[in-house]
Amino acid sequence: MILRPWTKLPNKMRTKEVYKYYVILEKRKTWLVFKRLIDVVISFIMLVVLIIPMAFIAVAIKLDSRGPVLFLQERVTQYGRVFKIFKFRTMVVNASELGSAVTVDNDNRITKVGKFLRKYRMDEFPQVFNILAGDMTLIGTRPEVAKYVKRYTPEMYATLLLPAGLTSRTSIAYKDEDKILGEVDASEVDEVYVNEVLPAKMKYNLESIKKFGFFQEMSVLWDTFVSVVGSEKLTVHK
Numbered sequence: 001m002i003l004r005p006w007t008k009l010p011n012k013m014r015t016k017e018v019y020k021y022y023v024i025l026e027k028r029k030t031w032l033v034f035k036r037l038i039d040v041v042i043s044f045i046m047l048v049v050l051i052i053p054m055a056f057i058a059v060a061i062k063l064d065s066r067g068p069v070l071f072l073q074e075r076v077t078q079y080g081r082v083f084k085i086f087k088f089r090t091m092v093v094n095a096s097e098l099g100s101a102v103t104v105d106n107d108n109r110i111t112k113v114g115k116f117l118r119k120y121r122m123d124e125f126p127q128v129f130n131i132l133a134g135d136m137t138l139i140g141t142r143p144e145v146a147k148y149v150k151r152y153t154p155e156m157y158a159t160l161l162l163p164a165g166l167t168s169r170t171s172i173a174y175k176d177e178d179k180i181l182g183e184v185d186a187s188e189v190d191e192v193y194v195n196e197v198l199p200a201k202m203k204y205n206l207e208s209i210k211k212f213g214f215f216q217e218m219s220v221l222w223d224t225f226v227s228v229v230g231s232e233k234l235t236v237h238k
Helices: 016-026 029-064 112-119 127-133 155-161 169-173 177-182 186-210 214-229
Strands: 070-076 082-088 136-139 164-167
Touching (some): 029 127, 029 136, 082 127, 136 214, 169 186, 169 214, 177 186
């Protein structure tokens, strides 16, 4: 995980808004190297631990509904590069034709098994392969689809200085995002997401870059574990 020279960044990212975050990361290049090493080690351990549970999940998905086990979708990662994210399929096969790219509370496109997987974030287990491939990192901004990235403000592009993440402080704070959007009229979900939810989430993401480092990331890993398996409500560290 190497930070590109400033002159090699995409044109949309070479702005004064992004530069202040670039300077922060440039001073922490050593951690970027160790971050990739930690990603590989931890994701390999995760793969060993999760391989059998993933096999059972795959069978459950096939028995529950028609369609493939995995859901592949194009998302945007570091420097605006498009990649295919791996997730266990939690929706009906034609979900993209039936609604928005974001899900809402009680979304009727979600399958019975999918509802359970989403509750415990088990649908994201296959992303361990995205991490090993270098498309993602353990801790970082969750990857968006291209149509939402096109609506980024100049400052939001700073989040693309790093690979997309499996989890983040934002993921913890907005783990019930579907409930927020569930209160919105179906025809307005995309606009509400872009104009209200996305900017709020990006405040957390940009703040995380300012605090980029080992202790910040270990804290996020632990808080993610607690938020998924614990019943207590976390206090979000800003």
